[in-house]
Amino acid sequence: MSESKSPVGRRGFLKRAAASGAGLAASAPIALAQQAALKPATGSAVEVTSNVRPGSDFMVDVFKTLGIEYIAANPGSSFRGLQESFINYGKNTSPEWLTCCHEESSVAMAHGYAKIEGKPMMIMAHGTVGLQHASMAIYNAYCDRVPVYIVLGNILDVNYRRGNPEWVHSVQDSAAMVRDYTKWDDMPVSLSHFAESAVRAYKISMTPPYEPVVLVADGTLQEEPISEKNLRIPKLAMSAPPQGDSTAVAEAAKLLVAAENPVIVAGRVARSAEGIKHLVELAEVLQARVQDQRMRMNFPSAHPLYGNPGAVVAGPNLSDADVILGLEVQDFWGITHKMTGLNKFGMEAHPTTKEGAKIITISAIDLNHKSNYQDFGRYLEADLAITGDPEATLPELVEAVKKLITLDRRRALDERGKKIAEMNRQARARDRELAAIGWDASPVSTARLSAELWGQIKNEDWSLVSNDRFVSSWPTRLWSFSKPYHYIGAQGGAGIGYQAPAAVGAALANKKHGRLSVSIQCDGDLNYAPGVLWTAAHHKVPLLTVMHNNRAYHEERMYLALLGAKYDRDLGRSDIGTALNGPNIDYASIAKGYGLYAEGPITDPNDLGPALKRAIARVKAGEPALLDVVTQPR
Amino acid sequence: MVRVSPFFPTEKTMYKLLALLSLAALTALAQTKPADTANGKRLFERNGCYQCHGWVGQGGTAGARLAQTRLPLIAFTAYVRNPASGGMPPFRAKVMSDQELADVYAYIKTFPEPKAAKDIPLLNQ
Numbered sequence: 001m002s003e004s005k006s007p008v009g010r011r012g013f014l015k016r017a018a019a020s021g022a023g024l025a026a027s028a029p030i031a032l033a034q035q036a037a038l039k040p041a042t043g044s045a046v047e048v049t050s051n052v053r054p055g056s057d058f059m060v061d062v063f064k065t066l067g068i069e070y071i072a073a074n075p076g077s078s079f080r081g082l083q084e085s086f087i088n089y090g091k092n093t094s095p096e097w098l099t100c101c102h103e104e105s106s107v108a109m110a111h112g113y114a115k116i117e118g119k120p121m122m123i124m125a126h127g128t129v130g131l132q133h134a135s136m137a138i139y140n141a142y143c144d145r146v147p148v149y150i151v152l153g154n155i156l157d158v159n160y161r162r163g164n165p166e167w168v169h170s171v172q173d174s175a176a177m178v179r180d181y182t183k184w185d186d187m188p189v190s191l192s193h194f195a196e197s198a199v200r201a202y203k204i205s206m207t208p209p210y211e212p213v214v215l216v217a218d219g220t221l222q223e224e225p226i227s228e229k230n231l232r233i234p235k236l237a238m239s240a241p242p243q244g245d246s247t248a249v250a251e252a253a254k255l256l257v258a259a260e261n262p263v264i265v266a267g268r269v270a271r272s273a274e275g276i277k278h279l280v281e282l283a284e285v286l287q288a289r290v291q292d293q294r295m296r297m298n299f300p301s302a303h304p305l306y307g308n309p310g311a312v313v314a315g316p317n318l319s320d321a322d323v324i325l326g327l328e329v330q331d332f333w334g335i336t337h338k339m340t341g342l343n344k345f346g347m348e349a350h351p352t353t354k355e356g357a358k359i360i361t362i363s364a365i366d367l368n369h370k371s372n373y374q375d376f377g378r379y380l381e382a383d384l385a386i387t388g389d390p391e392a393t394l395p396e397l398v399e400a401v402k403k404l405i406t407l408d409r410r411r412a413l414d415e416r417g418k419k420i421a422e423m424n425r426q427a428r429a430r431d432r433e434l435a436a437i438g439w440d441a442s443p444v445s446t447a448r449l450s451a452e453l454w455g456q457i458k459n460e461d462w463s464l465v466s467n468d469r470f471v472s473s474w475p476t477r478l479w480s481f482s483k484p485y486h487y488i489g490a491q492g493g494a495g496i497g498y499q500a501p502a503a504v505g506a507a508l509a510n511k512k513h514g515r516l517s518v519s520i521q522c523d524g525d526l527n528y529a530p531g532v533l534w535t536a537a538h539h540k541v542p543l544l545t546v547m548h549n550n551r552a553y554h555e556e557r558m559y560l561a562l563l564g565a566k567y568d569r570d571l572g573r574s575d576i577g578t579a580l581n582g583p584n585i586d587y588a589s590i591a592k593g594y595g596l597y598a599e600g601p602i603t604d605p606n607d608l609g610p611a612l613k614r615a616i617a618r619v620k621a622g623e624p625a626l627l628d629v630v631t632q633p634r
Numbered sequence: 635m636v637r638v639s640p641f642f643p644t645e646k647t648m649y650k651l652l653a654l655l656s657l658a659a660l661t662a663l664a665q666t667k668p669a670d671t672a673n674g675k676r677l678f679e680r681n682g683c684y685q686c687h688g689w690v691g692q693g694g695t696a697g698a699r700l701a702q703t704r705l706p707l708i709a710f711t712a713y714v715r716n717p718a719s720g721g722m723p724p725f726r727a728k729v730m731s732d733q734e735l736a737d738v739y740a741y742i743k744t745f746p747e748p749k750a751a752k753d754i755p756l757l758n759q
Contacts, residue, residue: 341720432751432758437701438692439749445692451756458759472694478757554685558696558721561682565723571681633685634694 056085056222058191062198062233063122064094068149070113070508072098072106073124074133078153078169081222082124095122098508098539101531103130105501107137107212109532110148112465112502115296115488116509118272120147120205127154127174127216135178136495141212142181143375144295144492145268145328145365147205148212150182155219156189166219175214180372183211191221191228199234207239208271208364208389242364244388246396252325252360252384253400257409259323259358261416262288263307265316266298267329269390273484276300278394279327285401287417291316293330294469294476297487302480304421309431309477318353325360326382327390332361333378342559343566362397364389375493431477443630444605446548449520450474452605453546456612457516462486465506466499466519470555471548472634475520485510496553497528500545504536507543507624516619517542521626523549523580523587530590536624537595544619545591545626546612549601550633551581591626600628667733674741677734681725691745697722701745711735 059082075083086097100106103125110121125134131152141148152174155161161170175185184204188194194217201213256262264283270276279298283290283305290299291307299306307316315335318324326332336359339349353359359382366387369376386393405413435447450471458479467490468475481487488506491498500521507517526547536543552575560574575581584601591598597618599611608629615625678684686697693699703710714725714735730738751757 339720341722343717343720343722343724429751433748434693434699435757436751436754437699437748438688438690439754441688441690441692443689445688445690446694447692448756451754451759455756455759469695472696478759557682558685561685562721562723565725565729568726568728571723571729574682574685632688632690632692632694634688634696 053089053226054081054085054223055191055194055226056081056217057089058226058231059194059198059217059222060085060090062195064090065233066149066198066202066236068095068120068122069117070098071095071122071124071151072100072109072505074100074103074106074130076124076126076130076153076169077165078126078128078130078155078219079124079151079217079222080153081219082151082153082217085222098535100535102529103133104137104497105504105529105532105535107134107141107148107150108498108501109505109508109535111137111141111144111146111492111498112488112505112507113509114141114146114148114210114505115502116463116465116485116506120149120202121505122149122151124151124153126169127152128169128171131174131177136493137498137501138178138212139181139373140491140493140495140498142183142373142493144489145209145211146492147210149202149205150178150212150214152214152216153219153222154187154216156187157218157220160220174216178212178214180370181212182214183209183368185214185216187216188218188221191226191231194221195231195233199236203236203238208241208392209368210271211368241389241392242367242387243396244362244386244393248384248386249393249396250400252362252386253397253404255323255358255360255384256286256288256325257401257404259288259321261321262286262323262325263316263318263321264288264290265318265324265326265329265332265335266290266292266296267327268295268489269298269327269394270296270484271389271391275391275394276482276484278391278398281398282394282401284417285398285405287413287420288325289420291318294467294473294487295330295489295492297481297484297489300480300482301476302482304424305417306424308423308427309473318357321353321357323358323360324353325362327394328363328365329361331377332359332382333380336380343562358383360384360386362386362388362390362393428477435474435478438632440605441632442603442605443550443632444602444608445632446471446634447474447478448605449546449548449608449629449631450478452608452612453518453520454479455609456616457518460516461514462516462518463506463510464488464519465503465510465517465543466521467491468520470522470634471520471631485513485515496522496525499525501529501532501535503543503545504532504541504624507536507541508539511542516544516616518544518546520548521545523547523551523585524553526587527580527585530594533591533596533624533626534594540622541624542619542622543624544612544615545624547587547600547626547628547631549585549587549628549630551579551584551630552633553578553580554633587626587628591628597623597625598628600626600630602627602629667736669740670737671741671744673734674737674739677730677738678741681730682723683738686722691742700742702747703742707736707739710739 106123110123113121154174155170186197188197201215205213289307292299336353337349338352340347361382438445463485503519510517557578564571588598588600618625687700691700
């Protein structure tokens with residue numbers, strides 16, 4: 001074991017590094033960051049000339065070329081070297097360190113951030129205990145096809161483990177625990193290896209299907225002086241997203257144009273504003289109904305071709321479709337089949353599509369299937385399966401469809417569109433009447449909560465940074481979603497504890513754009529790791545959290561009642577293990593304790609509007625705020 | 635921690651079940667006493683009807699609207715006994731008798747008439 005005595009101090013090195021152009025700050029999107037990083041280099045990569053500094057400084061140089069804005073982390077000794085380099089050598093900018101109170105929060109913050117910003121945030125954690133905390137959130141991101149850049153600390157060399165904590169924090173293969181639900185990982189054994197794998201990890205994470213990736217930063221490599229000569233940072237060459245085969249796309253266009261009633265099912269389609277634009281174009285040229293699974297901001301909710309918004313949770317009715325185009329659909333088999341309900345014994349399943357209906361799929365997920373976790377769903381017998389990223393494939397499909405539509409066909413399609421628009425209008429009118437029921441009830445109805453919130457934000461540049469399924473999808477049914485940042489969808493892996501941190505991460509991404517971020521926050525979810533509220537306060541993340549406080553893990557309570565009735569049991573006991581009362585949780589006090597502006601509990605619906613106004617004023621001033629609203633169950 | 639929302643049908647679907655009513659059900663219902671809305675309220679809450687249908691029967695994505703239901707009692711009872719929806723508990727007589735279901739039905743009928751949406755400014759934004 002050798003101990004280096006560097007002849008050049010840290011500060012001296014910082015000056016030299018700044019002068020040489022190494023370690024360039026890069027807050028711009030990746031392409032710009034890479035261009036900036038390339039400027040001082042003579043070739044196509046950054047040359048690093050100095051070798052008298054810790055390896056973690058070089059790691060920071062590498063990360064700065066990737067254009068990553070933030071690192072979310074709960075501090076840990078196995079990556080103390082990197083943290084020290086980030087905050088001192090890297091000056092805590094591009095990326096900036098975010099103090100997190102739980103690794104699950106770190107990852108879910110990155111998850112929410114990526115859904116707004118379209119690129120990964122970095123998270124750091126111990127390769128053992130930190131990753132164990134983070135793992136469920138990683139699984140959510142994996143199922144939701146979201147990029148997260150995960151860096152793990154670990155000390156591989158036994159000679160460098162100083163005492164028991166470093167032994168219990170060390171592991172042979174850190175990433176093994178999450179390999180089933182990450183896209184790629186590596187454990188570099190040298191700094192040049194680290195640079196190459198760091199760039200490769202970013203590229204893989206950001207090639208559709210987007211997924212989390214893991215890079216292990218060995219503790220010894222972080223903390224020992226750089227000894228390698230001629231270190232360089234490889235150029236990041238991003239892959240163009242995979243596009244569907246042209247012949248297959250042309251075949252899909254034929255089926256769609258010839259169809260009498262085609263339906264488009266949108267899963268995780270839009271990665272950007274372009275994705276929304278292309279999907280709107282396809283729907284309009286075909287005058288076809290779009291059934292949005294609301295996993296992304298795919299399609300404007302107020303568009304006349306938008307399928308029944310109230311059917312988001314139940315699943316779309318596809319029984320009248322003769323051609324179904326599924327774009328990165330979640331559980332496509334499940335929405336085209338009916339299975340015996342949980343209230344009955346046994347299992348039978350049959351298709352809900354009409355006989356002869358053709359199914360077309362466009363999906364990139366076939367490029368990244370794994371075996372152990374079953375998020376891929378049941379095998380679907382498609383008539384035409386196209387492997388490719390939907391957003392990248394849609395432009396060619398739109399053009400192919402346009403070429404096939406004759407004037408006569410155009411007239412027929414327009415007639416179809418009028419009928420769909422009328423159905424949409426009726427569904428919206430029906431939803432408004434349903435929203436009126438229980439308008440003055442206490443606890444506050446979720447329709448009233450959603451309408452009150454919409455009334456306060458509709459004239460702002462707003463972003464709903466939460467899922468709306470647990471409030472009966474009222475925002476989808478009553479608001480007008482159109483911009484890419486208007487909605488971030490759900491967890492992906494249905495793992496709870498995601499929503500609060502994802503909202504903070506998404507709101508952080510919205511902050512620099514000056515958007516008003518609002519979250520309808522489930523009470524059960526917030527209780528997993530409420531410390532993220534402090535992170536929001538500490539980093540001045542403007543976010544309005546409106547509690548959907550139904551005082552229960554309510555979905556599970558419904559299941560218990562269902563099963564209890566199925567077995568003819570006492571239904572009065574379904575609160576056991578599911579209710580969050582006795583005592584009621586005071587979320588306003590919790591939020592205040594974490595440094596937020598907060599009000600509540602609000603039980604009278606007439607108090608909600610004025611409270612929202614006060615809280616929004618605080619958020620617009622740049623701070624997080626929370627309103628605890630006691631609500632109806634759904 | 636898996637969250638899969640049960641699917642419940644609309645009232646329209648329930649109407650279709652009228653045709654499935656059995657003679658036995660009709661006979662049983664004929665024996666019920668005058669309804670007790672207080673007991674109906676107790677059962678509505680204790681047996682978790684509110685969990686999916688809301689405290690005032692407003693419904694949502696987890697359960698159909700019950701407020702202002704136009705279903706007759708016999709259709710209501712038939713549906714509750716053997717729901718077509720796979721997500722609704724099947725309340726058999728061991729859990730709620732016909733009389734108790736009649737009480738619940740009477741309680742549901744007490745839910746106030748909602749305002750028309752057109753008279754609520756926030757629903758006309």
